[in-house]
Amino acid sequence: xxxxxxxxxxxxxxxxxxxxxxxxxxxxxxxxxxxxxxxxxxxxxxxxxxxxxxxxxxxxxxxxxxxxxxxxxxxxxxxxxxxxxxxxxxxxxxxxxxxxxxxxxxxxxxxxxxxxxxxxxxxxxxxxxxxxxxxxxxxxxxxxxxxxxxxxxxxxxxxxxxxxxxxxxxxxxxxxxxx
Numbered sequence: 001x002x003x004x005x006x007x008x009x010x011x012x013x014x015x016x017x018x019x020x021x022x023x024x025x026x027x028x029x030x031x032x033x034x035x036x037x038x039x040x041x042x043x044x045x046x047x048x049x050x051x052x053x054x055x056x057x058x059x060x061x062x063x064x065x066x067x068x069x070x071x072x073x074x075x076x077x078x079x080x081x082x083x084x085x086x087x088x089x090x091x092x093x094x095x096x097x098x099x100x101x102x103x104x105x106x107x108x109x110x111x112x113x114x115x116x117x118x119x120x121x122x123x124x125x126x127x128x129x130x131x132x133x134x135x136x137x138x139x140x141x142x143x144x145x146x147x148x149x150x151x152x153x154x155x156x157x158x159x160x161x162x163x164x165x166x167x168x169x170x171x172x173x174x175x176x177x178x179x
Contacts, residue, residue: 002026004033012037015045019052019110024059031063031092045102047128051109054085061114062088064099064123070159071117074137077154099124103171108132116158116169126171135164 001023003015012034016023034042051057054072061071067089074083093099101115101124112131118124137154156164 002030004030006037006039010039011041011043012039013043013045016049016111018049019054019056019060019114021053021056023052023056027056027060027063040096041098043100043102044124046107046111046115047102047104048106049108049111050106051111051113051134054110054113057110057113057117058085059088061117062090064091064093064097064118065089065121066091069117069121072113073157073159073161074154075157075163083154093123097123101126103128103131103169104177105129105132105168107169108134112164112169113156116162116164119169119172120159120162125173126169127173128171128175129177130170130174131164131168133165133168135166 001017001020005013007013014030016027058071065087067087069087070084071087072085076082101118103111103115103126107115108131112134115126115131119126135156136152137156138150139153140148140150142148158164
């Protein structure tokens with residue numbers, strides 16, 4: 001789910017491959033390892049990360065955001081009140097942190113939620129390629145004992161109200177991967 005490494009130039013890298021139920025605890029341990037490295041330069045690599053649990057993304061964003069800052073908005077298209085998910089406010093890093101998040105066309109769903117929130121709140125710089133654009137909220141509805149259908153019931157909006165589905169998230173610095 002997650003690997004870490006310290007680079008010789010004082011940069012600490014966390015590679016997160018998915019947002020599983022275990023990801024928040026693994027991420028917390030990785031952040032502890034980063035802090036103990038005495039570095040102030042962090043790279044979170046979300047390239048190729050297809051997403052996963054929303055709660056994992058919210059928990060991870062909370063390490064960088066003060067209490068009640070918006071992490072993501074769930075827009076139901078006017079059929080019911082927008083739902084807002086907010087930071088738990090662990091907020092352990094000061095403004096001296098140099099934080100880059102790597103994204104690409106394989107970064108989707110929870111990856112886009114985390115990257116979008118931290119970029120819009122000015123906590124991280126996004127580098128890489130445009131993300132996938134998986135900003136739909138789906139529900140599984142049973143039709144019979146043997147069949148079900150997935151229905152899109154809402155869409156994810158960044159803290160500033162930008163639809164993730166419309167065009168993905170554009171990084172601050174576009175860097176195309178080459179073979």
